[in-house]
Amino acid sequence: MRPPVDLTLLPGHRRGHGSGVRRLESGPVRRRSAADGAGAGLSLPRCDGGRGVLAVGVPPRLRPDAPCPAERLLCHVYGRAKTASQFIPGRPCSFVAVLEPGATSWTAIPDAVRPAPADDATAITGAQLRGVVEWLIAAGHWQAGDPHIVIVSDAGYDVTRLAWVLRGLSAELVGRARPDRVMRLPKPPRMHGVNDRPPEHGPEFRFTKPETWPEPAITTVTDTANYGKAGTQAWDRVRPQLTHRSSWLGHDGELPLAERGR
Known part of the structure; x- marks a missing residue:
């Protein structure tokens, strides 16, 4: 049996031929697992240093004119103007993709959930990421001593909460942060002779106010092929101030003290 990607390259499945897509939508898609023996013979794309990189996302399939289907959601999309964001009915899909270096129109998607x-x-x-990473380890794509698998996400994910959910997994998370975020610096050292309760966090670190930034721990400048010089600054032990809201609303126990390294 040929996979759907190979079928789309056949002459009978020219651009615009949607029967294969409709068949996938109408039928169940079984998730592969290490118990099936699937994936052991596949070649996992590697980035610099032989490191595997996974990406997560939730692209919507908008259905504004369809009759109200079961489990339809409101999908956040951006309009033509900068501030013209909208919520349109649709069916989003959460996927995990394996990234590879270079320009390509194809990517491996080992898991997708609606x-x-x-x-x-x-x-x-x-749950998706833990299953995919454990599947890759069982299939022999990652072994003890290899660089940790990197997981990248956009600003729509709470990377701190996701790191807490995935604690103990052989992976590192890299996520974009909103430009208006307010972080916290490490708490200052305790002064001699002061008996008050020490603060849990240090001064504010506002992304939009450079005057709140201390001296960076690392500063790099890299030449890029398409965008000229790219500068990077990094600070050690910058942390978010977590509260029992949003994704931490149902968290049991004391909130963790999540310090971001360099």
């Missing part, structure tokens, strides 16, 4: 309205997006993504 979330329901009552599902927790972080819990769904965490």
Whole structure:
């Protein structure tokens, strides 16, 4: 049996031929697992240093004119103007993709789940990532001593919460942060002779106010092929101030002290 990607390259499946897509939508898609023996003979793309990189996302399939289907969600999309964001009915799909270096139109998607309205997006993504990483390890694509698998996400994910859900996994998370975020610096050293309760966090680190930034621990400048010089600054032990809201609303116990390294 040929996979759907190979079938789309056949002469009978020219651009615009949607029967294969409709068949996938109408039938169940069984998730592969290490128990099936699938994936052991596949070649996993590697980035610099032989490191495997996974990406997560939730692209919507908008259905604004369709009759109200079961478990339809409101999908956030951006309009033509900068501030013209909208919520349009649709059917989003949470996927995990394997990234590879270079320009290509294809990518391997080892897992995809259609979330329901009552599902927790972080819990769904965490379960997907844990299953995919464990599947890759069981298939022999990662062994002890190899560089950790990198997981990248956009600003729509709570990377701190996702890291907490995936604690103990052989992976590192890299996520974009909103430009208006406010972080916290490490708490200052305790002064001699002061008996008050020490603060849990240090001064504010506002992304939009460079005057709140201390001296960076690392500064690099790299030449890029398309965008000239790219400068990077990094600070050690910058942390978010977590509260029992959003994805941490149902967290049991004391909130963790999540310090971001360099």
